[in-house]
Amino acid sequence: MIQLQQVTRKFGSFMAVQDVTLTVAKGEIHGLIGASGAGKSTLLRLMNLLEVPDSGNIFINGQQLTALKNAELREARKSIGMIFQHFHLVANKTVRDNVEIALVLANYPKKLRKARVMECLKFVGLEQFANQYPAQLSGGQKQRVAIARALANKTAVLLCDEPTSALDANTSAEILRVLQKVNVELGVTIVLVSHELEVVKSICHRATVLDAGQIYETVELTPSGVLETSHHPQSFVDQLVKGGFGHA
Ligand SMILES: Nc1ncnc2c1ncn2[C@@H]1O[C@H](COP(=O)(O)OP(=O)(O)OP(=O)(O)O)[C@@H](O)[C@H]1O
Incomplete structure (x- = not known):
């Protein structure tokens, strides 16, 4: 579905991406x-x-x-x-109009x-x-609107740049569930950038580790499912006590 062949991108003399060859399969x-x-x-x-x-070369x-x-x-x-x-919604347009922009x-x-x-x-509730x-x-609702907008044109590929980094752990899990639904129910191929290992582990089939603009390794991930969360106050207490609230 997505193929990168020996792709290099420099900023001045700085190599931000160097000689990257990578294939992302349809539905992955x-x-x-x-x-x-x-x-x-x-x-x-x-x-894109x-x-x-x-x-x-880049093929989609x-x-x-x-x-x-x-x-x-x-x-x-x-x-x-x-x-x-940060969602990139248009502040003076309604939710409806934000999605319509894409159309x-x-x-x-x-x-x-x-x-x-x-x-x-x-679809995004x-x-x-x-x-x-x-x-x-809320932040999670804003990201749902952004997802609805990104899907409006019968999208085949969804590129996600740190989609949960501005969200708390519970909301982050909710958004990851929406992305999983996008993948399973609509067959959309997803590429997800994150600096959080837990986020990548929770929904990705494979992951590529980048180091200084180059591929260090691409690994298969066993499905672990999106972490279950609840809005019950006890779940907040549990996560606080475990120190798992916030970024890894
Ligand atoms: N438009 C630009 N002009 C100059 N340098 C840039 C530009 N965009 C990115 N870079 C540089 O390229 C390198 C890679 O940036 P990039 O944003 O892709 O990294 P990243 O892995 O996404 O990092 P982060 O997690 O901090 O967002 C960085 O050193 C960055 O400063």
């Missing part, structure tokens, strides 16, 4: 993990050509992104969604937009929040 959840500055976000952004490689679904003209690239990008640590930009037929927006909001504004939502 693939983690990218590594220390700060290892090149995780740059590698993710290369996958938000970063242009200095050398190497057999299509060589690096060979496309602007209009063709815009078309190819419709099937690639992206979500971010407007993709020239989705106007008559079908409203139904598609509601279908996506229902937020249909009753359609007329609210981002400021009225």
